[in-house]
Amino acid sequence: MKALLILAAGAAGLLIHGDAVAQNYPSRPIVAVVAASAGGPTDTIARIVTERMGASLGTTIVIENVGGASGTIGTGRVARAQPDGYTIGIGGWNHYVVNAGIYTNLQYDLFADFEPVSQLSSGPQIILSKKAVPATNLTELIAWLKAQPSVTMATGGVGAPGHVSGLSLQDRIGVKFQFVPYRGSAPALQDVVAGHLDTIFEQTSAALPQIRGGGVRAYAVTANARLDVLPDVPTVDEAGLPGFYLSVWQGLWAPKGTPKEIVDKLAAAVREALADPKVKARFAEIAQQIPPAEHQTPAGFSAYHKAEMEKWVPIIKAAGIVPN
Incomplete structure (x- = not known):
């Protein structure tokens, strides 16, 4: 009985701590590691969304462009970051899906080693x-x-x-x-x-x-x-090329182990951003589509990310693409 009481007290303490973390988050600027060069489409989308997210969260989100090696340098930095919500990763289908079919020596898993937050766009x-x-x-x-x-x-x-x-x-x-x-x-x-x-x-x-x-x-x-x-x-x-459809999507992730309360708070900020008429207008100007509502939740985005991995990774491997 005593052991059960101790376990229950510990669990309650974790819940209280998690709530406190979420309530106090964020207390300083957040760094968004964009796995692409400045000025490109991923960077453009990241800046539009994070500017509005920062307003919702009451802090500044600083973009850090980490391109090179097809985005593996940037995604690797996110995978190794402290899971405290102050480093997040923004990248595209190529960075978080295709690279899983190209690189056999990555020191992280592009699905299992990140906390999905939300899809941001597609185009x-x-x-x-x-x-x-x-x-x-x-x-x-x-x-x-x-x-x-x-x-x-x-x-x-x-x-x-x-x-x-x-x-x-x-x-x-x-x-x-x-x-x-x-x-x-x-x-x-x-x-x-x-x-x-x-x-x-x-x-x-x-x-x-x-x-x-x-x-x-x-x-x-x-x-x-x-x-x-x-x-x-x-x-x-x-x-003259019927059915040759190709759409590229962008998303937001946090390092594995980031508290659920923080991930949920980030996802809520994304949803607010994507619902903002100004963001919608800017997306329309650059021909980007707002993702469906179910992809704007951590669980829904995780399911979509998994489905995309299952669809594209075998195709990429079969094509024999190798890093240069």
Whole structure:
């Protein structure tokens, strides 16, 4: 009986401590480790959401861009961080799913070693080329690609969304690209704009300014509906590649062992941010979709993350993608 009373008292003490931690959190700035370079789509989305989250939480959320090695450096930093809620990780499908199929020597598990908080967004990609490419539509672009002895395709890194999309395209149309990986999609796009490389798949949030400014040619959006922000860019169905749909999502995680009360508080701040009309408007401007409500909870996002791992990791492994 005495032992049971001690155990019960201990459990009650943990609950009280957990409540106290949640009530006092956050008492200082939070660092959000973004596993991508500054200026890219993941960074853009992270800044929009965390600015509003900070207002809800009553603190500043500082973005720390940790790109390189396809995002494994940044995700590794989150995995090793203290699970106290003051270091969180923001990354995309490529960082927290695809890399599980590419790297066999990671010192952490991309599903088991993180606490899922919430999905943040999802969005299609745009098929782009440098301005010097003579093709004016996707059919002409594919014909041009097939006629070239070698075509370069910029990517944000090995296994980045643009890399996986490029692999899918070359299988679909029967060409082989010379993939050129960068430390993030922002510098990759810059070299296509400069004319140094031929093509790229880019998320709309990053491509939009260059498309509107005439820095690149845009051929199709990898979705089944045109984007309000780019009404003149056809869908892949309209452009001649029916069903070639590719959507990239972003999410937020905490280190494994972060108290549930803190994870729930972060998730609530995300939900407030995504419900804010100003955030919705900014997302619409960069063609990002608000995730469904069930993906905005830790449990729902965990289930979605697991399903994405089960879907994509075998495909990535079968493609034989290896780190460069």
